[in-house]
Amino acid sequence: MRKVYLDNNATTRMREEVLEAMLPYYKDIYGNPSSIHLFGRSARTAIDAARAKVANLLGAASTEEIIFTSGGTEADNFAIRGVAHALKAKGNHIITSSIEHHAILNTCKFMEKEGYKTTYLPVDKDGVVDLDALKNAITDKTILITIMYANNEVGTIQPIEEIAKIAKDRGACFHTDAVQAAGKVPFELKSMNIDLASVSGHKIYGPKGIGALYVKKGTKITPFLYGGHHEMGKRAGTENVAGIVGFGRAAELARKEVSEEARKLTGLRDYLYKGMIDQIQYVTLNGHPTKRLPNTLNVRFKYLEGESIILNLDIEGIAVSTGSACTSGSLEPSHVLTAMGVDPADTQGSIRFSLGMDNTKEDMDYVLQVLPPIISRLRDMSPLFENKEK
Amino acid sequence: MEGQYSEKVMEHFRNPRNVGEIPDASGVGNVGNPVCGDIMRLYIKVDENEVITDAKFKTFGCGAAIATSSMVTELVKGKTVDEALKVSNHAVAEALGGLPKIKMHCSVLAEEALKSAIDDYLKRKHQPSD
Numbered sequence: 242m243r244k245v246y247l248d249n250n251a252t253t254r255m256r257e258e259v260l261e262a263m264l265p266y267y268k269d270i271y272g273n274p275s276s277i278h279l280f281g282r283s284a285r286t287a288i289d290a291a292r293a294k295v296a297n298l299l300g301a302a303s304t305e306e307i308i309f310t311s312g313g314t315e316a317d318n319f320a321i322r323g324v325a326h327a328l329k330a331k332g333n334h335i336i337t338s339s340i341e342h343h344a345i346l347n348t349c350k351f352m353e354k355e356g357y358k359t360t361y362l363p364v365d366k367d368g369v370v371d372l373d374a375l376k377n378a379i380t381d382k383t384i385l386i387t388i389m390y391a392n393n394e395v396g397t398i399q400p401i402e403e404i405a406k407i408a409k410d411r412g413a414c415f416h417t418d419a420v421q422a423a424g425k426v427p428f429e430l431k432s433m434n435i436d437l438a439s440v441s442g443h444k445i446y447g448p449k450g451i452g453a454l455y456v457k458k459g460t461k462i463t464p465f466l467y468g469g470h471h472e473m474g475k476r477a478g479t480e481n482v483a484g485i486v487g488f489g490r491a492a493e494l495a496r497k498e499v500s501e502e503a504r505k506l507t508g509l510r511d512y513l514y515k516g517m518i519d520q521i522q523y524v525t526l527n528g529h530p531t532k533r534l535p536n537t538l539n540v541r542f543k544y545l546e547g548e549s550i551i552l553n554l555d556i557e558g559i560a561v562s563t564g565s566a567c568t569s570g571s572l573e574p575s576h577v578l579t580a581m582g583v584d585p586a587d588t589q590g591s592i593r594f595s596l597g598m599d600n601t602k603e604d605m606d607y608v609l610q611v612l613p614p615i616i617s618r619l620r621d622m623s624p625l626f627e628n629k630e631k
Numbered sequence: 632m633e634g635q636y637s638e639k640v641m642e643h644f645r646n647p648r649n650v651g652e653i654p655d656a657s658g659v660g661n662v663g664n665p666v667c668g669d670i671m672r673l674y675i676k677v678d679e680n681e682v683i684t685d686a687k688f689k690t691f692g693c694g695a696a697i698a699t700s701s702m703v704t705e706l707v708k709g710k711t712v713d714e715a716l717k718v719s720n721h722a723v724a725e726a727l728g729g730l731p732k733i734k735m736h737c738s739v740l741a742e743e744a745l746k747s748a749i750d751d752y753l754k755r756k757h758q759p760s761d
Contacts (some may be wrong), residue, residue: 546668548693552636552644574666586665622650622697624689625665625670 244558245604249444249536250393250421251562254359255487256446262490263448266483274480275469284482291489296443297436298445298492299455300429308472309485312452313420315465316439317344317387319454319476320416323462324385324437325352328414332382336413338362338370341389344439345418346576349387364390367529368397379411386413386524390422390438392495393485394577394593396537398426405434414460419442422496425534426503436460442484446598447491451484455597457553460626498598505534506596509605510538513594514610521616527591528580541583544621544626545590550570552616559608562593586625637728640698647697649704651687658752662743669696669737673704673744677752681712688744695734699723699741712749718742 248510264286272280274288284297289304296304310316337349339361349359360378364373370388378399379386386408391398401417406567408415416437422428423438424445430438442451447481456462456475468477495502516526523543542550547563553584563575594608620626634643637648653674665668666683669692686704690697703723722737724730730738 349753544691546692546696549644550695552641552694556645589665589668622647622689623691624661624670625691627689 242558243607244560245602245607246599247594247596247608248560248562250396250446250534250595251451253445253597254599255448256431256491256494258494259447259487259490261489261503263483264577266486270482272509274482275471284480285343287486287489288480288482291485291492294489294493294496295453296442298496299440300431301455302431302460303580305473306430306455306457308454308456309480309488310452310465310473310476311450313342313418313439313441314344314452316420316441316452316454317342317418318348319465320437320439320462321345321348321352321387323465324414324416324460325355325357326463327461328384332384334360334380334382334384335358336360336362336375336378336386338364338388340364340370340392340394340397340577341387342418342420344394345387345389355509356456357485360383364580366582368392368395368527368577369529369532370404370567372403372407373402375407378409379413381602383411383413385416387416387418390417390419390428391426391534392528392577393421394541394575395581396412396421396534398422398532398534401435402433404462409434409515421534421537424492424499425506425536427499430455430457431432435563437462441493442488445491445495447616448484451488453483488496502598505544506535506598506600509600509602510536510596512602513596513605513608514538514540516605517612520613525587527583529582535597538594538596539591541578541587541591541592541595542616543590544623545589545616547590547592549617549619550592552610554608555621557615558609559611562595563591596622636694636698637725639728640695640730643698643701643727644694647701649685649687649701649708650689652689653685653687654714656748658748658750658755660749660751662747662748663692665691668692669740671696671700671740671744673700673747673748674705675715675745675748675752677712683707683710683712683715692737692740693734695737696740698722698727699730699737700724700744703741703745707745712752715745716749718731718745719751 274284419438423440438455443449527539578588640761657677660673688700690700720742724738
């Protein structure tokens with residue numbers, strides 16, 4: 242059976258080149274990077290090189306602005322807790338959006354227990370943060386604004402430079418969760434007013450269990466883990482050397498290929514969407530029509546429930562998801578679609594197709610061959626569809 | 632989550648029994664709401680001996696909702712109305728080889744759909760025909 246993986250926003254297949262780069266660090270080069278002997282120095286050299294590659298992917302001004310973490314979630318936790326604690330004397334107000342990843346939302350909720358206040362900004366129907374609401378929400382107590390670069394469920398890209406500019410003008414620190422944007426859209430952090438950015442290895446064809454927080458020089462942040470002097474004294478613990486090396490290699494390849502890959506994936510994504518609307522009735526795009534990640538297509542199939550579509554596609558070898566992989570154990574409708582004002586009944590029938598570098602036109606054709614009969618069979622079974630016909 | 636479905640659930644999901652409507656049904660039950668992600672409509676045909684001779688369903692919902700709808704229609708066919716009233720959500724879940732905990736509410740919904748269809752049948756029966 243043909244297998245088509247279209248869940249690349251959940252995770253990606255690690256590239257062969259990445260695995261090859263990592264293997265020596267699981268075998269021969271096992272020294273502790275903090276040791277001064279040859280074994281240690283070899284590992285240290287590899288980490289330095291990887292840090293430079295990640296810095297280069299993000300367009301950081303200096304390699305010291307990259308702090309390796311265990312992944313995107315830790316980077317988000319680190320940014321919010323670290324900045325909030327460092328700036329406690331200045332204020333207690335955090336601003337975020339209502340469509341953030343749970344790594345942000347639940348960290349903000351935790352901070353509220355510590356006495357911080359959070360404002361959750363609304364978004365429009367395309368999932369774009371309301372800039373007027375942002376301007377109005379800022380007070381002299383606002384210490385941190387955290388808005389994602391691009392949304393994981395619908396792919397909408399925020400007007401991140403405008404948001405960063407507003408934050409800078411009002412003297413608030415600005416963090417962006419760039420986990421979905423890095424490697425998919427090019428950007429240069431050194432020429433933007435972004436103080437902190439979270440990234441993850443496994444979203445860019447690298448290994449799982451490794452990520453980084455970009456911290457612009459001069460940004461006040463308390464350490465996340467206490468211990469040795471690792472990671473500029475901000476995140477103690479013996480480094481995940483192989484993971485860091487793999488992340489570095491993935492970042493190096495992503496930097497080189499990002500523009501070409503974005504062009505290719507946009508083409509495939511739009512071809513898939515066009516095929517769907519040509520063949521299936523009552524299909525609506527979730528997310529911004531153009532300001533969207535090149536690989537992300539989130540659509541809702543009216544009168545249907547998402548899991549039944551996913552299971553049927555899975556039977557045919559096609560892997561997709563309803564929204565974020567992290568929320569698939571929950572029965573709640575997507576907080577992202579709800580914030581975008583999608584009718585609660587319609588949020589149920591939304592499916593995310595997130596493409597990756599391995600996908601081909603033949604994959605899209607296979608989906609377009611398999612999907613329409615599934616939708617039609619499920620709609621024949623749906624009492625909602627029948628009401629509609631009458 | 633999906634991986635936790637039993638083979639029996641997946642089998643009923645792939646090949647649901649008794650999908651459709653009964654135009655001259657003796658009773659129809661409607662339960663659930665779209666916001667929660669499940670709606671079931673269950674039709675029963677009851678003969679003069681109070682035996683359920685046919686049952687059909689239409690369902691909007693997840694894999695478990697479709698499988699429990701399919702199973703409950705299978706379980707009640709051939710039963711008397713009184714016997715059918717004793718079919719519990721646990722019986723439906725058990726017949727499917729169990730359900731993931733988070734999906735147990737689907738079996739409750741199937742039981743409610745059945746009860747609602749029987750209620751409708753009983754109401755119609757006791758209504759004077761004009």
